[in-house]
Amino acid sequence: MAEQEKFDHWEAIQQFSENVSPIDFYLILENWPMFWEGAWQTVTLVGLGLFFAGMIAVPLAVCQVNRVPVLSQVVSAYAYFFRGTPLLLQLYLIYYGFSEIDFIRHSFLWIVFKDAWWCTLIAFTINSAAYTTEILRGAFDQVPRGEVEAAKSCGMSAWKRYIRIIIPSGLRRALPAYSNEVIFMIHGSVVASTVTIIDILGAGRILNGRYYLAYEGFIAAAVIYMIIVFIVTRGFNFWEKQWFAHLRPRET
């Protein structure tokens, strides 16, 4: 009996959602697995992209700070190129453009470049690495001379100075600017949905297409993105508090 009543309840909610409410929230909830998978896709792509970008950016930034003769000009050109052009176009170039080059088509690289997922990951990595390099270059430049001199007077080699003093101190300094880059990357990741990848926006577009809706899927996607950005912002705030603990005014 009770079960019967509960069933009617759901029915009523569904009716309300379909006919009265301007947003068919029941339909969105019904399709939550698709959005969940989309969110997972977005988080993996952005997470892996940022990880690899970081791996690339640290050595590049060190090279920039030291003004290594030829390399540093090459890195500058790379950063200028990828920071000056839209991510969407970079992704198109990698996904559509590279598949036309015979050299890539006929080599083992084709396994990577024929797949939209890998192309997206590569585009995200290269793009983010360009921005991260600039952020880190600024941060490494800001490491106080005194710290470096102290390290020198302790007899540390250049390698050890970087590993022990400049890179850790610089990474910490870069954190506020880097949190912006992470959020821009999450925002930028929507372009993945234009090359057949079903990320959060992709899921929203599928929902809209399947049920012939105008905005439900996009609203759901917007809310999910907001939640992710909110969590990331909170995480970075917490992290900054931890890392900048020594800069907080002393409690009396």
Place this chain on the structure above:
Amino acid sequence: MDIVIGYLPLILKGTMITVLVSVCSVVLSVVFGLLGAWGKLSGSRAANRAANAYTTLIRGVPDLVLMLLLFYGGQQILNDLGDATGMWGFLEINHFTAGVGTIGFIFGAYMTETFRGAYLAIPGGEVEAGVACGMSRLKLVVRIIWPQLVRYALPSFSNNWLVLLKTTALVSVLGLHELVYEAMTAGRSTRQLFPFLFVALTIYLVLTAFSNTGLRWLGRKYSVGIRRT
């Protein structure tokens, strides 16, 4: 490269549209930004709340999502409203309006922060001095606040402009025939996308370089008489 030359008029037309969209939306974003900054700085609690909600919402949601939402959803709502009130029949928002409207609206949120920061950087003593000289509210804005607002806002404005220029590429997803869209069309019809996409990338770089020069000139103009430290 020979193929590209044949399609050059098309590409240039796309570039014109890109520039037009960028310029129109940056103007709109300045309007939204000034309104937002006014909301954040005014004493009214309602205006405060509204401006804060605006910036938080926009900075939390990716631009393409908002663009699609406003383009498809906005159109639906507009027509539903027209049906309900009987004031207008079927309306179609064209791609250009939708693109400019959303980009302007989105970057207005970033401009809000730009102008708020710039306003706060104006030394309070100068405004007080103006009041003490008996300047009217309008004169105060024209002579004291606005020139300095522009100067302090310029670095952040430049940054926003460069991001905005690149964001216009997303309007191609809506179907506006701008640079990326035309490059893709030309590339698809010749079955050679690579050269066209590369040309489009180069055009973006050229636009960036041009705007850097322009912005630097503007910066010099508004910093006349300021001693460099």
